[in-house]
Amino acid sequence: MKQFQSDLLVWYDKKARVLPWRSEPTPYRVWISEMMLQQTRVDTVIPYFMRFLTELPTIQDLAEVEEDKLLKLWQGLGYYNRALNLKKAAQIIVSKFAAQLPSEKEELVSLPGIGPYSAGAIASIAFGKAVPAVDGNVLRILSRLLASKEDITNTKIKKELEEIVTLLVPAERPGDFNQALMDLGATICLPNGEPQCTECPVQTHCKAYKEELTSDIPVKSVKKARAIDKKTVFVIIAEGKFALRKRDEGGLLPNLWEFPNVDGYLTQKQSEQLLQEMGITLKQIQPIKMSKHIFSHREWHMKGYFVEGEVLSSSNFTWATEEEIRHQYSIPTAFKAFMKYCQNE
Incomplete structure (x- = not known):
């Protein structure tokens, strides 16, 4: 486990994506970026993030913004409930937490629009808490590491994999570790059977690679037709x-x-x-x-x-x-x- 953490972080130190919220990871900036990144590509988010922070630089500004202006700032990002939940959460943060984003994962989850993954990302990146941030990318990485043929959309299996990730998060640099997993899933351990295994920093730890199963894993149940x-x-x-x-x-x-x-x-x-x-x-x-x-x-x-x-x-x-x-x-x-x-x- 220690070797896995070390190999991943050494790679991250060399290959980490340069992103505006990483250069100044204040709680507010991390929160906004995580909400925007839900189901949205990084390159799409960057200009929206910069414009949003220019117009609404503080939680107080977000709590007081007119809804039409907020939605206009969000126009084109889709999933507009994310924007509405941001304002609702900001108003709660102002009234309940003195306009300071709470640092504990449990408190973050209580806010509108913040689920377990986002709470883990914010707590670890902005506050250095040793908690996991498990999304589809991380589930894919872990299922390949373990060569697991279990359905990662199954609630029970997801919970089991999340418990394993919890054990992997180091006490030191938990935010970097979680972001390293994010980058690994975005650039190396790609979906649809096309991982870049020859460039993977944790290839020696990967059972699916050793057993030539990367094209078969992860296993997902078929989605219903729209x-x-x-x-x-x-x-x-x-x-x-x-x-x-x-x-x-x-x-x-x-x-x-x-x-x-x-x-x-x-x-x-x-x-x-x-x-x-x-x-x-x-x-x-x-x-x-x-x-x-x-x-x-x-x-x-x-x-x-x-x-x-x-x-x-x-x-x-x-x-x-x-x-x-x-x-x-x-x-x-x-x-x-x-x-x-x-x-x-």
């Missing part, structure tokens, strides 16, 4: 402004702005009738190319129409210019294909 939602989306312009509406607080993409849309595919004639009912007098309507957006458990398949019209007083939309949409309104990536029709009005 549900498919069909939608019709309207990009409506009137007097130089575009129609928007705010999504409901609960459910998918809460409190974000969107183009008006309905469930199901509508013909052009059906769309014209619906738009009149919405308070729009049509000048012209043109079909928009089909678009698809994939969420973790469902897909949106969207057809659309670009609509030029006049607004009746009964219309219930919020109207915004293209510039206002770019700077003020947080529109999720799901509608990215329709955004270009605002930019090229």
Whole structure:
């Protein structure tokens, strides 16, 4: 075990990825980075992280930020509940912990949006606590080290592997050790049977490598097929402004702005009738190319129409210019294909 820790940390000291939150690992910076990195690539996160810290440099700033500004800062990162949970957690930290992020894993887990992995990462990296940070990358690494053919999505197996990782975390440099495992999973011990074993610093400890099982491990149960939602989306312009509406607080993409849309595919004639009912007098309507957006458990398949019209007083939309949409309104990536029709009005 000592040799494994040493081999991994020696490699990390030479090969660690240079990341902005690592150069100054304050609790706040580590927390924000860990929330952004959930299910999001590192190279995508970096510019968002820098902009977020510039706009909201302290926990107090995060606790007080207007929700629309927060969601605009997050626009494009996806999984917007992460942003909403950040603000909720910041408000709790201000009221309960004197605006200082708690250092114990158990207290961190009690905050909205922070699960066991994130709590372990924050506690070890920012506070030097000897606790594990176990995500899918670490489960993959450990299952290969052990040549385990158990299903790593099974709750019982995950717990057993987490207990083993807990024993591996050294009392000294626990944050570096956990980050070394993260880097190993991101750059060497890759998924889908393509690990870079010849470059692996812990190759001599790996049973799957010795037994030529790396392409078979880890074992995962097959995911259920994603549900498919069909939608019709309207990009409506009137007097130089575009129609928007705010999504409901609960459910998918809460409190974000969107183009008006309905469930199901509508013909052009059906769309014209619906738009009149919405308070729009049509000048012209043109079909928009089909678009698809994939969420973790469902897909949106969207057809659309670009609509030029006049607004009746009964219309219930919020109207915004293209510039206002770019700077003020947080529109999720799901509608990215329709955004270009605002930019090229």
